[in-house]
Amino acid sequence: MSPLDALRTALGSLRGNPMRTALTMLGIVIGVAAVIAMVAVGTGAREQVLRQIASLGGNLILVGQGSVVRGGVRLGAGSAATLVEEDAAAIAREVPGAVIATPLVRWWLQVVAGNQNWGTTLFGITPEFLEARDWTIAEGRAITKEDVAQANKVVLLGRTVVRNLFGGGDPVGQTVRVFSTPLTVIGVLAEKGQNASGNDQDDVVYVPLYTAKRNIPGMAKTNSRFVHQITVKMEDGADMVEAQEQIRGLLRQRHRLAAGQENDFWMRDLSEVGATRDASARALSTLLAAVAAVSLLVGGIGIMNIMLVSVTERTREIGLRLAVGARRRDILAQFLIESTALSLLGAAVGVALGIGSAAAVSHVAGWPTLVRWETVALAVGVSGLVGVFFGLYPARRASLLNPIEALRHE
Amino acid sequence: MDSDPLIAVERLTRVYAMGPHRVRALDGVSAEIGRGEFVAVMGPSGSGKSTFMNLLGCLDRPDGGRYRLDGEEVGDLDADALAAVRSRRIGFVFQSFNLLPRLTARANVELPMVYNRAVLRAERASRAEAALIAVGLEERAHHRPSQLSGGQQQRVAIARALVNRPPLLLADEPTGALDSRTTLEIMALFQRLNRTGITVVLVTHEPEVAAFAGRVLLFRDGHLNEDRRQVPQEASP
Ligand SMILES: Nc1ncnc2c1ncn2[C@@H]1O[C@H](COP(=O)(O)OP(=O)(O)O)[C@@H](O)[C@H]1O
Numbered sequence: 134m135s136p137l138d139a140l141r142t143a144l145g146s147l148r149g150n151p152m153r154t155a156l157t158m159l160g161i162v163i164g165v166a167a168v169i170a171m172v173a174v175g176t177g178a179r180e181q182v183l184r185q186i187a188s189l190g191g192n193l194i195l196v197g198q199g200s201v202v203r204g205g206v207r208l209g210a211g212s213a214a215t216l217v218e219e220d221a222a223a224i225a226r227e228v229p230g231a232v233i234a235t236p237l238v239r240w241w242l243q244v245v246a247g248n249q250n251w252g253t254t255l256f257g258i259t260p261e262f263l264e265a266r267d268w269t270i271a272e273g274r275a276i277t278k279e280d281v282a283q284a285n286k287v288v289l290l291g292r293t294v295v296r297n298l299f300g301g302g303d304p305v306g307q308t309v310r311v312f313s314t315p316l317t318v319i320g321v322l323a324e325k326g327q328n329a330s331g332n333d334q335d336d337v338v339y340v341p342l343y344t345a346k347r348n349i350p351g352m353a354k355t356n357s358r359f360v361h362q363i364t365v366k367m368e369d370g371a372d373m374v375e376a377q378e379q380i381r382g383l384l385r386q387r388h389r390l391a392a393g394q395e396n397d398f399w400m401r402d403l404s405e406v407g408a409t410r411d412a413s414a415r416a417l418s419t420l421l422a423a424v425a426a427v428s429l430l431v432g433g434i435g436i437m438n439i440m441l442v443s444v445t446e447r448t449r450e451i452g453l454r455l456a457v458g459a460r461r462r463d464i465l466a467q468f469l470i471e472s473t474a475l476s477l478l479g480a481a482v483g484v485a486l487g488i489g490s491a492a493a494v495s496h497v498a499g500w501p502t503l504v505r506w507e508t509v510a511l512a513v514g515v516s517g518l519v520g521v522f523f524g525l526y527p528a529r530r531a532s533l534l535n536p537i538e539a540l541r542h543e
Numbered sequence: 544m545d546s547d548p549l550i551a552v553e554r555l556t557r558v559y560a561m562g563p564h565r566v567r568a569l570d571g572v573s574a575e576i577g578r579g580e581f582v583a584v585m586g587p588s589g590s591g592k593s594t595f596m597n598l599l600g601c602l603d604r605p606d607g608g609r610y611r612l613d614g615e616e617v618g619d620l621d622a623d624a625l626a627a628v629r630s631r632r633i634g635f636v637f638q639s640f641n642l643l644p645r646l647t648a649r650a651n652v653e654l655p656m657v658y659n660r661a662v663l664r665a666e667r668a669s670r671a672e673a674a675l676i677a678v679g680l681e682e683r684a685h686h687r688p689s690q691l692s693g694g695q696q697q698r699v700a701i702a703r704a705l706v707n708r709p710p711l712l713l714a715d716e717p718t719g720a721l722d723s724r725t726t727l728e729i730m731a732l733f734q735r736l737n738r739t740g741i742t743v744v745l746v747t748h749e750p751e752v753a754a755f756a757g758r759v760l761l762f763r764d765g766h767l768n769e770d771r772r773q774v775p776q777e778a779s780p
Pocket residue numbers: 559560561566567568586587588589590591592593594595
């Protein structure tokens with residue numbers, strides 16, 4: 134029997150019993166639809182996490198004043214103001230691959246506008262910081278080098294601050310008071326939403342570095358070059374571990390730390406936070422895939438069950454085919470192709486259903502979903518294998534029938 | 544070659560194991576059937592007629608003895624080789640027709656050609672038509688078995704047996720399920736086919752049916768008891 138005849142025979146018998154065909158396919162349909170939909174949701178979630186990581190700055194290293202916290206105990210003296218602007222300049226100059234190294238100072242305070250006030254974090258920054266953190270300006274203008282150099286009394290507001298101080302109104306050109314100093318609002322930052330750890334990234338106020346330094350209580354008195362943090366942006370593809378080694382060495386040398394002495398700064402690689410989140414999203418995908426694999430298995434067992442029933446029911450047909458010249462392998466092929474066609478057909482329906490459900494989920498629940506063609510190919514491929522594997526036993530049973538006994542079967 | 548008998552069996556034996564018992568369903572049968580003969584196989588129930596036919600039809604293998612069909616030793620061929628022999632050399636007709644209910648008459652007739660690589664796909668339709676014409680059923684080609692009478696179903700089954708153009712047509716009680724009028728029509732068909740050169744061997748327990756054959760083999764308890772030639776009666780009106 135030619136493959137074409139085998140296929141035709143198999144499809145004919147599937148068409149001859151449409152109700153059973155549909156019910157048998159159901160297991161595979163649900164399995165495949167589950168795979169496609171779940172993986173789409175999982176992948177979508179992961180994609181979102183990755184985007185968040187990117188927005189966090191995948192290749193950012195933060196260096197801060199103070200010592201490393203180990204086991205909840207702060208080691209060494211964090212009070213010494215040793216991290217300075219020149220450290221940022223040195224990093225930018227001497228660490229290979231460092232694109233930006235920019236200092237900041239920060240202070241938690243109340244911002245007042247008219248009779249409204251709002252507690253938030255104020256950062257004294259440079260234009261490079263906005264670039265490193267991928268901030269865009271929604272309204273007005275950004276902080277410039279001149280603003281920093283001249284300590285201009287200007288301020289950039291995050292969306293959350295705008296919402297709380299001005300309601301729906303346009304704040305650009307208005308005046309807010311911080312440190313009881315009036316500052317002119319020059320711009321509003323484009324909304325970023327929550328970061329990967331669930332913090333509101335829009336609850337911020339940015340002023341030029343020296344504007345902050347002059348006004349933060351006590352700061353000018355300690356060390357005018359002191360900064361709280363240095364934001365280092367590495368070029369794409371840079372080795373983050375190596376970069377941290379370099380920065381550590383450089384700062385230890387600049388701070389004249391003896392061997393064995395604790396660092397007087399801490400360092401954090403933001404890609405680590407992302408990696409953890411990514412790993413959990415990946416684990417979710419894996420779990421969903423496992424659930425889906427189990428449903429495919431159940432679908433396969435359903436196929437085997439029905440194929441066994443089908444072989445028993447069609448014993449006389451098998452006997453007749455053998456009597457008119459079919460070889461054992463022809464019968465084997467017929468039933469194998471039938472079970473495979475059954476599962477592939479189920480897979481096709483399942484793919485359609487899965488893509489539909491993924492679209493429905495992302496429409497109704499507003500979750501991002503992403504259907505990958507690899508997933509579709511894998512689901513269909515596995516279904517085909519399921520069909521072959523679970524069809525093998527019934528098909529083999531059919532092919533080993535004795536023609537005379539098969540013909541006598543009622 | 545043509546002077547060779549089409550069928551030559553020698554001490555053909557078939558033993559069924561029934562638990563501890565052994566049934567010698569066929570016990571050393573020797574016979575020759577020439578090309579173009581029309582043979583009726585008779586005998587009481589359980590005498591081994593079907594066992595004999597199944598062996599002749601290569602549906603079963605003997606436990607002892609030899610079977611030469613069309614010049615080839617087929618008694619000890621493997622399953623695939625037997626399938627090939629069934630496909631090319633033998634047409635089998637059953638008492639219960641054994642048509643596939645989902646298929647039309649023509650598709651049923653085409654079935655044996657699906658397993659015969661000697662027939663091209665393009666030839667199938669015309670050969671099935673020709674076979675249906677030979678049994679006088681061309682206008683029922685697109686009917687399903689359930690839409691046909693018993694006699695018509697048996698004609699379709701005969702067309703199916705003929706379609707690979709085998710030299711041998713075997714029929715195990717082909718008229719057992721038919722009324723006497725239809726039986727006569729089917730026997731007339733067998734006679735007509737036999738006159739085109741096909742060797743026909745059919746089992747019957749009715750003497751009126753056996754009367755249309757030129758030779759009668761009488762079985763009893765697995766033995767060939769009697770082998771008699773006769774002048775066949777004419778079945779066609
Ligand atoms: N598959 C089988 N297993 C056991 N015994 C069988 C089998 N087929 C036939 N027989 C026995 O072999 C003998 C001959 O049977 P069979 O050839 O069918 O007779 P007939 O066709 O002449 O009625 C009977 O005794 C029958 O019971």
